[in-house]
Amino acid sequence: GDSVTQMQGQVTLSEDDFLFINCTYSTTWYPTLFWYVQYPGEGPQLLLKVTTANNKGISRGFEATYDKGTTSFHLQKASVQESDSAVYYCVLGDLNYNQGKLIFGQGTKLSIKP
């Protein structure tokens, strides 16, 4: 079945460090890929969207790129801040079928040491 895998369950960085979170996916259709972020006590919210057409998305200092050859999708940020502490989810969607049915990865908890 369709799946998304995030191997990094937890990442701890210092302020101004470089962030890289990797994700791989498996599906038989052409997906739209998202990164959602969840802050403590809140529901997930959309951070970035990348379609297989444009390969890249940028928002709030974060950049996501997609590699169809390796079916991988990663999130990076040049310099993290304490306010970036949250859980980041790699998400798969099929906008042609049911835009509300998203497949979430396990999440990567980012902790920033002040």
Next chain:
Amino acid sequence: DPKIIQKPKYLVAVTGSEKILICEQYLGHNAMYWYRQSAKKPLEFMFSYSYQKLMDNQTASSRFQPQSSKKNHLDLQITALKPDDSATYFCASSQEGGNTGQLYFGEGSKLTVL
């Protein structure tokens, strides 16, 4: 102000009982969803509704019944509760036809079944 209101925020129930989780959205969206987040599992799609009609049901058990009394309401009734039902339940919404894949989530209702 939260645009998606979920009530209650926390609830404790005994095995075999029944609970209703309330969701109201004030974003003017016509599609609403329920997701579940169990301990150590990814966020999981349960139901989608469009214009108050069930569009997709990925929940195997009939103990979970969504109820839409108004366009901006989608409650979730859970009967014969089991300890495995313990999870945080998130309501979400989107604009049907927007085709962006952006879902707006509530803050969740955390259910503990003893």
